[in-house]
Amino acid sequence: MPATPRSRRERPAKPALSRQGIVGVAVEILRTEGLQKVTMRRLAQELDTGPASLYVYVRNTAELHAAVLDELLATLPPAPAEGDWRQRLERVLIAYTQMLLEHPSLARSALTAWPSGPHYLDLIENLLGLLDEGGVPRERAAWGVDLLLQRATATAAEHAGGESRGDWDALGDALGKVSQRTHPHIAAASGLLLSGAPGDRASWAFQALISGIERTAVPEPRD
Numbered sequence: 346m347p348a349t350p351r352s353r354r355e356r357p358a359k360p361a362l363s364r365q366g367i368v369g370v371a372v373e374i375l376r377t378e379g380l381q382k383v384t385m386r387r388l389a390q391e392l393d394t395g396p397a398s399l400y401v402y403v404r405n406t407a408e409l410h411a412a413v414l415d416e417l418l419a420t421l422p423p424a425p426a427e428g429d430w431r432q433r434l435e436r437v438l439i440a441y442t443q444m445l446l447e448h449p450s451l452a453r454s455a456l457t458a459w460p461s462g463p464h465y466l467d468l469i470e471n472l473l474g475l476l477d478e479g480g481v482p483r484e485r486a487a488w489g490v491d492l493l494l495q496r497a498t499a500t501a502a503e504h505a506g507g508e509s510r511g512d513w514d515a516l517g518d519a520l521g522k523v524s525q526r527t528h529p530h531i532a533a534a535s536g537l538l539l540s541g542a543p544g545d546r547a548s549w550a551f552q553a554l555i556s557g558i559e560r561t562a563v564p565e566p567r568d
Contacts, residue, residue, distance in 0.1 A: 364402040368412045375413055380450035407458040414455050415462030424471040434475040435551045438497050445501030452501035481559050489558030
């Protein structure tokens with residue numbers, strides 16, 4: 346016998362749209378299909394609605410990606426409670442970098458669309474608290490947080506296109522073949538420019554930035 350048509354009234358009601366629900370679905374799409382699939386059209390498909398309905402809750406794709414990043418920040422471990430403030434600050438930044446390295450395309454998006462949600466505010470609060478613990482003047486800490494997060498985000502964003510061993514080897518060959526006459530400083534440092542393990546270079550970079558933030562005064566406001 347042919348199937349009896351089912352009335353639309355008998356179907357379960359769709360859950361009401363909300364910003365939190367939309368972001369939650371976006372995170373799932375990110376984890377299973379990648380950031381390139383986190384679009385308004387794809388979300389509307391998943392939520393069984395029209396794309397126009399989503400713009401009531403999220404203004405554009407850039408804001409959506411920023412909200413997704415803020416949601417992922419909730420997965421970061423709490424700031425360490427023991428150890429030197431510099432080491433603890435570095436560990437927070439390394440954890441943030443490692444989280445972004447799992448989603449490098451999201452890191453590239455974050456370079457132009459910073460989140461402003463509660464988890465991002467928690468991250469800034471933790472960084473400012475550790476800098477304050479180290480006696481860093483408030484105005485230097487305020488500017489320094491931006492610098493530290495830029496470094497972490499850019500490090501992860503470098504991997505957005507996938508690592509190319511060929512490009513890295515080509516750079517190494519080029520550095521090793523420079524002329525002492527035309528590029529004396531490169532020739533003297535050619536063995537050092539690409540040296541060191543990635544983790545060691547990341548640690549050094551953060552510590553160098555922290556030391557600079559601690560010792561570099563913010564310029565006086567201009568009239």
